[in-house]
Amino acid sequence: MTTAGAVARARATTVSASETLPWLVSALLVGLVLYYFIGIDEGAVSVFGDTSYIHELVHDARHFLGFPCH
Amino acid sequence: MEARSFVLRGALAGAVAGVVAWLFALVFAEPQVEAAIGYEEGRGAAEEALATAAGAAPAGGAEEEIVSRGIQSTLGIGIGMVGIGIALGLLFAVAYTLLHGRVALRPRVLALVVAGAGFLTIYATPFVKYPASPPAVGSDETIGDRTALYLVMVVGSLVFLAAAVFVARLVRERLGTWNAVLVGGVVYLALSAILMTVLPGLGELTINVVENGPRVTETPLPLRDASGAILYPGFDADVLYDFRVASFAAQALLWGVLGLVFGGLVERRLARGESAERTAETTSA
Numbered sequence: 001m002t003t004a005g006a007v008a009r010a011r012a013t014t015v016s017a018s019e020t021l022p023w024l025v026s027a028l029l030v031g032l033v034l035y036y037f038i039g040i041d042e043g044a045v046s047v048f049g050d051t052s053y054i055h056e057l058v059h060d061a062r063h064f065l066g067f068p069c070h
Numbered sequence: 071m072e073a074r075s076f077v078l079r080g081a082l083a084g085a086v087a088g089v090v091a092w093l094f095a096l097v098f099a100e101p102q103v104e105a106a107i108g109y110e111e112g113r114g115a116a117e118e119a120l121a122t123a124a125g126a127a128p129a130g131g132a133e134e135e136i137v138s139r140g141i142q143s144t145l146g147i148g149i150g151m152v153g154i155g156i157a158l159g160l161l162f163a164v165a166y167t168l169l170h171g172r173v174a175l176r177p178r179v180l181a182l183v184v185a186g187a188g189f190l191t192i193y194a195t196p197f198v199k200y201p202a203s204p205p206a207v208g209s210d211e212t213i214g215d216r217t218a219l220y221l222v223m224v225v226g227s228l229v230f231l232a233a234a235v236f237v238a239r240l241v242r243e244r245l246g247t248w249n250a251v252l253v254g255g256v257v258y259l260a261l262s263a264i265l266m267t268v269l270p271g272l273g274e275l276t277i278n279v280v281e282n283g284p285r286v287t288e289t290p291l292p293l294r295d296a297s298g299a300i301l302y303p304g305f306d307a308d309v310l311y312d313f314r315v316a317s318f319a320a321q322a323l324l325w326g327v328l329g330l331v332f333g334g335l336v337e338r339r340l341a342r343g344e345s346a347e348r349t350a351e352t353t354s355a
Contacts, residue, residue, distance in 0.1 A: 012171070015072060015171070058150035
């Protein structure tokens with residue numbers, strides 16, 4: 001595949017935002033929720049109250065990914 | 071191609087990247103995490119012995135273990151790495167879908183550019199101000215402030231990159247693409263530098279200042295007695311360095327694999343779509 005050909009093919013398949021909005025919005029939401037649960041929940045704030053199961057389970061990853069943890 | 075294909079490929083490429091980062095973490099993160107936990111326990115025991123000697127009642131029992139270290143250091147870190155891979159893959163797919171076909175880059179190059187932007191804004195820039203830290207580095211009492219400050223850095227970096235791209239596009243016609251990209255880079259660096267200067271260091275948070283006086287970080291200092299003699303050492307600088315280098319490398323790996331796998335999947339799909347069209351044309355002719 002040549003670069004010019006690949007660019008042309010990409011141009012021909014540009015996605016219009018309006019028809020695909022549901023997919024983009026759900027991907028954004030699911031991505032943010034996952035990011036929140038792995039990085040932040042049961043630390044500074046918690047949606048399940050005073051449990052810390054998720055925090056403890058992903059504890060090492062949280063440190064290693066750069067999220068504040070203790 | 072429709073958004074669905076991009077989103078599904080983003081999640082898949084993110085999961086693959088997460089598995090690679092997990093394997094990397096097992097080898098390069100866990101020894102540092104174990105060393106840090108060893109330090110934390112030793113320090114806790116020393117502090118307790120000191121308090122008991124000073125006449126305080128011994129603190130009741132160790133912290134209850136909710137998830138065992140064995141699970142945390144194998145399966146737990148795996149769930150975290152693969153989960154974040156999928157999360158970032160989905161966010162990546164949203165950005166990629168909006169740019170696909172609108173810039174003069176072939177898909178696999180655009181995928182790497184978007185992955186590089188994600189690495190820069192979501193991890194690398196916040197890391198410069200608030201680097202990843204192993205257990206024992208970071209006070210329980212400041213977790214709220216630290217989380218808020220970290221997220222300000224992440225969101226700030228994303229906004230600054232958007233601003234840099236906007237400015238670069240504005241001056242592109244006059245200055246040419248090369249110089250416009252340089253101008254954008256300067257805008258990003260300048261805005262990030264200002265934010266980093268304005269935000270406090272973690273050692274400057276009130277709780278930490280009261281305890282240790284003003285410092286840049288929360289890295290544990292040596293435990294001293296009244297005469298200033300060291301009873302328990304400060305946190306090992308080599309462990310801290312190794313942990314941070316490994317963390318940075320793991321994120322570079324995660325975003326790199328995400329961009330490469332996603333770009334490969336999209337180009338394969340586009341090539342297949344085209345050959346299917348061609349076959350349809352020849353059979354109908």
